[in-house]
Amino acid sequence: MDKIIQENERALCILKNEGEKTLKDLAKMLCITTEGARFQLLKLANEGYVKSESRAKGRGRPQQFWSLTKEGHAKFPNKHSELTLRLINKIKEDFGEETLSKIITSTGKDNLDNYRKTIAETDTLEEKVQKLAQLREKEGYMATFEKTGDGHFELIENHCPICDAASICQKFCSSELSVFQAVFGPNIQVERVKHILAGDRRCTYLIKEKSNT
Template structure:
């Protein structure tokens, strides 16, 4: 099953199971079978697949009589499949901040974020070649959902491509976000970095050309 957002009527049986667990909390296989109108054996097959994909977890619950019950609930990975509106929330806050205190205050907050990220990621770069730093940066960005990859163009020139921008809504409104990201990359890589394509400005991807400093 593809990891698509479930902010719509579920399609496949596995999506229906995830939707049920989201809306009704932990359920037993029997409860799920009853609500979906299918056999418990079929439900267990789907649950097995969902557990393998780390979308569902099992909890053993003691009962006053009989054997302990096994309830199935969503993992954090599964919860991430459902709609989130963090971008709208962040955008509203930044707009209010600019309206109240002007763009300087907003840029100050972005600079603080940039500094925090630099302090957090700098230890991962210590003692590495530029090639290794680029690979490390791509891995760090992937942990945040940027779908990043990179390739070498010789020994001193590299291209980093981000195929997704989790903060594109905010970046489209405030391009200072992209400028902070560029400064961060330059500091972490200790290299000349130029952004040649930007999703927030209509590009298909975010593309950075990285050149070792002379």
Template sequence: MVQDTAKTATLSKTGQGSTKQDILRHILKQGEATAQELADVLEISPQATRRHLKELGTDGLVYHEAVQNGMGRPQYVYYLTQQGRDQLPHDYGEFAVSFLHTLAETAGEEQVQAVLEKQWQRKADDYRQRIGEGTLQERVEKLAELRQAEGYMAEYSPLEGSTPQFLLFENNCAIASVAESYPSVCGHELEMFAAILPDCKVERTHWLYQGEHRCGYLIQLIENE
């Protein structure tokens, strides 16, 4: 545990570590990446990129698979390990999980679910006040900013169509430890977004805990008939 903490500190305090963090973030957002893609995005040489990837692999933060394209040499595609994900923002929620386990043992699972639901209702009220009123794009943009500040690596993009609609992506789960033990919090998150944007239809499009590399939501304005 001490070694892992020291490694994180080293990565964040040096310029080299910053580049490695950028590599981890990009792979997290895209799900996978080649060395050339990373070099292009980060604007560093392919040689430097491969050196960083080799060191990250040695540290157990990334792994690669060979993909054959055509008749040429196979191309290496890089992915994050769970340890690599742990290098990026998350909640260190061991205490929260322990507390919920204790609550389940003393008061029962129903009480745990009631507490989780109440928590997301309070969160929705706070978000609504901070987001305020405005166009759907203004509100989605503010929501993405709030989630980004909480470690979700959130981003959004507009979709074409006659009705205003947006995709909201969360490339990191800031409550991963809680969601792993109590996956119902993911359902509460969907309910929370719907409560924050009551004039919208909110649907889940991607789910980290169904094997995808991020969570995603389709937010569509409900037009009055």
């Protein structure tokens, strides 16, 4: 039973980090048979955590692509979500939007100070991206980074532990982007190219040196 639970959790983590997968691909990543993977996915589907979509690729038979449902994404914790939402609404109600914005900005400055303890100005751009990804991973963002084919970098966050709060106050997201820009400095461009709140599966930031032209 414990092994089944562990495999269920691994399947959810793979779909969270990697996005939709076919049965065959998921079985390979779990190192189990396709029948074993099918059993896991059907169990998770019955519990409401995953869903499948039939899609044709080329001339072959349609394939089933599996992905997380809203309930599946909710399996990954959002930090103190209910309490946070109550506090945000209370601050807005009693002190107004301006006070809430000042608090979020102040929190962003605290985060920046914390990041600067680890990320040095003398680090290369790749070292800075790597260290920021490691810090964000510790904060619960399931963060990784990749180097693109053109020498740029992507900071990828597969989970947002403050998503509920950000959904009612976009200032959280704008403050986050400002903090990232400050981490890398004025010669580096940081652009959010994918956004969970815009319907994307994850948040992705493109990080590159600014053009001299």
